[in-house]
Amino acid sequence: MPKSSTSADKENPPILKTWNRLYWLILAIHAVIITLFYLFTEFYK
Amino acid sequence: MSVIDWIIMLAVLLGIVVYGIFKTRNINNVQSYLLGDKDLPWWTIGLSIMATQASAVTFLSTPGQAYSSGMGFAQFYFGMPIAMILLCIFVLPIYYKLNVYTAYEYLESRFDLKTRTLTAILFLVQRGMAAGITIYAPSIVLSNIFGWSLNITILLMGVFVIIYTVMGGTKAVSVTQKQQMIVILIGMLLAAIIIVFKMPNDISFGDAVSVAGKMGKLEVVNFDFDLSNRYTFWTGMIGGVFLFLSYFGTDQSQVQRYLSGKSLPESRLGLLFNGIIKVPMQFLVLFVGILVFVFFQFTNPPIHFNTANIKNLENSPYQQELNRLQIEHNMVFDQKQIAIRSLIAATKSNETQSIQQAQQAVQNLINEDKNIRQEVKQLIKKQNPKAEVNDDDYIFITAVTKYLPVGLIGLLLAVIFSAAMSSTSSELNALATTSIIDLYRRSFVKHQTDKHYLNMSKIFTILWGAIALLFAATASLFDNLIEAVNIVGSIFYGTILGIFIVAFFLKKVGGNAVFLAALVAEMIVITIFTLDQYEYVKIAYLWLNLIGCFLVMFFGLIFQAGNKILIKNITTE
Numbered sequence: 001m002p003k004s005s006t007s008a009d010k011e012n013p014p015i016l017k018t019w020n021r022l023y024w025l026i027l028a029i030h031a032v033i034i035t036l037f038y039l040f041t042e043f044y045k
Numbered sequence: 046m047s048v049i050d051w052i053i054m055l056a057v058l059l060g061i062v063v064y065g066i067f068k069t070r071n072i073n074n075v076q077s078y079l080l081g082d083k084d085l086p087w088w089t090i091g092l093s094i095m096a097t098q099a100s101a102v103t104f105l106s107t108p109g110q111a112y113s114s115g116m117g118f119a120q121f122y123f124g125m126p127i128a129m130i131l132l133c134i135f136v137l138p139i140y141y142k143l144n145v146y147t148a149y150e151y152l153e154s155r156f157d158l159k160t161r162t163l164t165a166i167l168f169l170v171q172r173g174m175a176a177g178i179t180i181y182a183p184s185i186v187l188s189n190i191f192g193w194s195l196n197i198t199i200l201l202m203g204v205f206v207i208i209y210t211v212m213g214g215t216k217a218v219s220v221t222q223k224q225q226m227i228v229i230l231i232g233m234l235l236a237a238i239i240i241v242f243k244m245p246n247d248i249s250f251g252d253a254v255s256v257a258g259k260m261g262k263l264e265v266v267n268f269d270f271d272l273s274n275r276y277t278f279w280t281g282m283i284g285g286v287f288l289f290l291s292y293f294g295t296d297q298s299q300v301q302r303y304l305s306g307k308s309l310p311e312s313r314l315g316l317l318f319n320g321i322i323k324v325p326m327q328f329l330v331l332f333v334g335i336l337v338f339v340f341f342q343f344t345n346p347p348i349h350f351n352t353a354n355i356k357n358l359e360n361s362p363y364q365q366e367l368n369r370l371q372i373e374h375n376m377v378f379d380q381k382q383i384a385i386r387s388l389i390a391a392t393k394s395n396e397t398q399s400i401q402q403a404q405q406a407v408q409n410l411i412n413e414d415k416n417i418r419q420e421v422k423q424l425i426k427k428q429n430p431k432a433e434v435n436d437d438d439y440i441f442i443t444a445v446t447k448y449l450p451v452g453l454i455g456l457l458l459a460v461i462f463s464a465a466m467s468s469t470s471s472e473l474n475a476l477a478t479t480s481i482i483d484l485y486r487r488s489f490v491k492h493q494t495d496k497h498y499l500n501m502s503k504i505f506t507i508l509w510g511a512i513a514l515l516f517a518a519t520a521s522l523f524d525n526l527i528e529a530v531n532i533v534g535s536i537f538y539g540t541i542l543g544i545f546i547v548a549f550f551l552k553k554v555g556g557n558a559v560f561l562a563a564l565v566a567e568m569i570v571i572t573i574f575t576l577d578q579y580e581y582v583k584i585a586y587l588w589l590n591l592i593g594c595f596l597v598m599f600f601g602l603i604f605q606a607g608n609k610i611l612i613k614n615i616t617t618e
Contacts, residue, residue, distance in 0.1 A: 011310045019313070023130045026317055030126040033324055034278075037119065037265040044258025 046191060046446070046454060053455030057228055058462055062209050065221035069213025075498040079146055079478045081216035081305035089223050090315025093302045093471075094293075095323060096222035096229075101183035101465035102438070104229065104330065109437035111334025112341075115262040117276040119331055122324045124285025128293060129320030131286075133313045135549055136294050141309045146482045148300040148545075155548045156556035158487070163563060164544055165483035167537045168297060169476060173509065174533060176472040177516025183465050184517065186438050187458075189353040190446060199517045206466040207510035210473050211503050215305050218470040225463035230326075232453075232460035233333055239449055240336045245343050252389045253339040259388060259404050260411065262335055265328070291542040291590075298475035337444045342385055344448065345378045348418065350439035354425045354432055361428045367421065374417050381410045473513065477505035535586045536574060539593020540567050546594065547601045554601040558608055562600035566593050 013022045072078050085093075110118050145151050149168065153161040184198040209217045241250050257263055267277045274280070293299045293316070306312035348371055349355050358367050388403035422434040445457045481502050490497075540563050547554050547562075554562075570593045576582045 011308065013310060013314065019133070022317070023133070026126050026130060026321055029321055030123075030324070034123065034266065037328070041263060041265050041267075044254065044263040 046458075047451045049451050050455030050458065053452055054458045054462070057456065057459035058205060058466075061221050061224045061228070061463065061466075062205050064224060065209040065217040066212050068220045069217040072214055072216065073499070074495050075481075075502060077216070078214035078499055078502050079301075079482070081214065081219060083305055084307050085216075085219055085305050085311070085315075086307060087311045087314035087318060089219055090303050090306050090312060091318030091322070092226040093219040093222040094299060094315060094319040095326070096226045096464070096467035097298055097302055097471040098292075098323075098468075099229070099464055100179050100468035101461045102179075104233070104461055104464050105183060105186055105438045105442060107327070107330045108334030108337055108441035109439070111262070111331040112338045112440045113437050116265045116328070116331045116335065117267060119265050119324065119328050120267065120276045120278055120281035121285060122327050123278065123281030124283070124287075125289050125323050126317075126320035127282070128286050128289035129316045131290060132294050133316055137303070137309060137312055137316070139549075140300070140304060141312070145304070147297050147479050148295055149297070149479065149483045152544065152548060153487075156559055160544065160556055160560045160563070161483060162488065163560065164541055165479050167541050169479055171534050171537045172296070172298060172472055172476055173512060174516065176469060176476065176509065176513035177520060179465060179468045179472060180513055181517035181520040183461055185520075186442060187461070189351055190439065190442050192353075196518055199514060202462060202465050203469070203510065203514045203517065206469045207473065207507065207514075210470045210510070211506045214502065214506075215301060215474055215478075218467075218474045219302065219305060221470065222467045225467040228456075228463050229460045232456050233330060235453060236445065236449065236457055237329070237333045237336055239453060240333070240340050240444070243340060243344075243448060247386075248343060248389070253336070255392055256342060256385055256388065256407075257335045257339050259392065259400075260338075260407065262338060287542075287591075287594075291538065291545070291594075295541055295545045296475075297479050298471040301475050301478060302471065334441065337441060340444065340448070342381065345375065347443060348374045349421045349425070350436035350443045351433070352439075352443075354434070354436070357432070358421075358424060358428055363424045363428050366424055370417050370421055370424075374414060377410055377414045377417065381407065381414070384410055469513065473506050473509050476509040477502055480505045480509070532574075532586045535589040536570055536593075537567075539570065539590040539595075540597055542590070543594040543597025543601075547598055551598065551601060554605045555608070558604035559597070559601045561604050562597045565600050566596035569596055 013019055016022050016025060072082075076082075107118065140148070140151060143151055143154055147165070149161045149165040152164055180199055180202045184195060184202055187193060188195040188198045209221060213220075241253070244250075244253055254263070267274070268279075269277055270279055271277060303312040303315055306315055347355070348367075355367075358364065384403065384406045388400070388407050391399040391403040425432050425434050442461075446454055449457065481498060485501060485505070486493075486498055490501075543566060544559055544563055547559050570589050573582065573584060573592065574586070574589060577584050577586075
């Protein structure tokens with residue numbers, strides 16, 4: 001993830017301390033959701 | 046519809062309107078009116094973004110789509126979280142740094158006035174037409190189902206929303222959308238629960254889902270790389286990212302939602318919240334459609350879901366043929382009852398061969414019923430060649446109005462009206478903001494008082510509301526209007542996205558080059574579209590988005606390079 005540069009960017013998110021960490025968390029949750037959808041698809045095939 | 050349903054529906058809708066007006070009663074300057082005092086927390090922004098995107102057609106069509114084609118449509122949204130993250134990193138900081146009212150304002154600081162004005166006008170043309178369709182599309186479904194007058198339904202949808210959007214501006218849009226989204230989610234959840242309870246006593250929830258799975262309706266993820274398949278993992282992850290980047294990054298109706306946030310972090314959290322909630326929410330809406338599918342395996346569904354079409358057939362010389370098809374449809378339904386119960390028993394026994402046999406028997410009956418429905422559609426076309434025979438949009442509303450208990454019908458109608466109102470209010474608000482900021486105040490009336498611009502913002506909101514209502518009221522005069530609007534959108538959308546991509550990522554390209562590139566790209570797109578109309582080339586209109594976008598980038602780079610060479614030659618001479 002690229003580093004943010006503006007002063008407003010320096011305000012941290014309420015969790016995980018940095019925005020990059022939060023973005024990775026969102027991507028991880030998204031990956032889990034897609035995996036669950038895949039398992040759902042396979043289970044009912 | 047019962048009196049109780051009317052009371053519930055009107056109470057919910059009026060309650061939201063009054064709440065919106067009450068919360069925004071102190072708005073007295075143009076910044077508050079257009080940017081809502083910039084005091085919204087992330088959850089309001091997130092819900093507002095979701096409500097803007099989810100129109101009434103979403104809640105009418107999506108369950109119907111799951112009923113007909115299964116749950117694969119969920120993949121359409123797979124690119125959303127990635128697009129939200131890219132916007133948080135690259136786009137939001139720039140908009141916040143420049144403290145803009147509209148996305149197009151940024152284009153003036155990056156390029157020049159003419160590029161900003163061109164892009165704003167392209168947006169107004171496209172979104173102005175779409176606002177009419179946002180009202181028209183659900184109105185035609187509701188008026189057909191309930192026998193209401195189309196114009197009164199359109200008025201009912203439009204007038205409420207114009208009143209609170211005019212009175213409270215952006216803040217009214219956002220605070221009402223929060224309530225509307227809550228009503229929508231509660232309504233859909235209750236509908237799902239009640240449909241499960243309406244299944245026959247000998248069919249458990251697990252049996253119901255298993256039947257849908259055996260019928261191939263529960264394929265959410267498809268990893269096949271098939272370019273002709275509209276919904277796969279790859280179309281969602283690749284095409285979806287571009288689509289959502291352009292929609293959320295350059296369409297003022299969305300940009301305005303997150304620009305009214307309390308701070309950059311709040312706006313970012315709002316976008317991320319939308320990115321992560323949207324996919325499961327869409328899964329839920331599709332799953333409601335699956336439950337309706339299973340429900341109609343045990344309750345005989347109408348032979349055609351658009352009752353207005355059936356009524357016309359009943360009063361025509363084709364009535365006898367319709368009766369014959371109805372008898373066949375009932376017989377197939379009775380046979381299907383036995384076949385489905387055999388399938389459930391086979392599934393429980395876990396014997397592969399008997400499962401396959403039972404599955405095939407059910408599938409054959411479903412195909413037989415499909416053929417009967419197709420014959421009905423052909424009859425409808427014979428009786429009225431202009432009739433719309435696709436009845437997918439009528440499936441969910443039929444299940445709601447015919448089989449759900451009194452009270453819940455009113456709540457679910459409030460859901461549909463809320464969804465229509467939430468999208469329309471964002472559109473009117475964005476159209477008024479772009480008209481006042483990018484055209485009126487910037488190029489026509491430059492030095493007036495704040496009060497003057499506030500009043501003009503309200504007048505522009507009324508004007509765009511009136512245009513949307515007029516467009517919705519006359520929409521039925523045109524053939525296939527929704528497709529026409531999508532085509533017009535595709536002609537302009539690619540160029541708008543191309544201008545923004547050049548602005549964000551091709552820093553060497555200047556104002557003159559991108560303006561010229563946009564004009565050339567737009568001309569080429571219109572030429573391709575015209576050639577397609579006369580069948581000299583064959584290209585689906587959705588591709589025009591991609592072509593327009595790449596042409597702006599390509600010509601932008603070429604013209605900029607040409608410009609540099611020209612300047613170099615002049616300097617050398």
